[in-house]
Amino acid sequence: MAKRQKSIMPGDTAERCYLCSRHGRLEVHHCLHGRNRRAADEMGLTVHLCGECHRRLHDKGEHDRELEALAQVTYEELHGHAAWMARVGKNFTEVDG
Template sequence: MAKSIMHRKEDRTCYLCMLLRDDYNAREDLQEHHAMPGTANRRLSERYGLKVYLCIEHHLVGPDAVHSNIRLRRLLQANAQMAFERKHSHEEWMEAFGRNFI
């Protein structure tokens, strides 16, 4: 398993709590979320470290859960692309994922 290039697991923070609420409190209920959905893209997310750690509310339950909120899912995908392109080229992103989210 590759280490995330988007978020430090050791911080025990929820990526979206920090981003949306400026809440940097440590959480016990974190779950790993791969930023790029689908079987093939999940493997690529793992390979390139395109994953974040989310509280239950932002991962699975409620209106701000990325599995049910397209706006937040697209935000994570755009952030994943930006993180990827800091290490690789835009062309490599397009070759791997085939879609621009920025």
């Protein structure tokens, strides 16, 4: 299992939902999916979500693209674009044409 780093996502706290600011029981959401889930843990690209927001994100895709892009921007501010591409291999900040 990957070692989970403290989240580097701006404004994330284990005290409230990242999306709706609700307090209570929170779940960790990995901003990167699939083969990059482990990288999300190691890179600190996780946010805390309430169960309702987490389900909507996974079931309906609400806020998914925004969180992926924000994860990339946040990581690149610390490590640069080349490091992001070497680790993740996908650019989430490009707008689909």
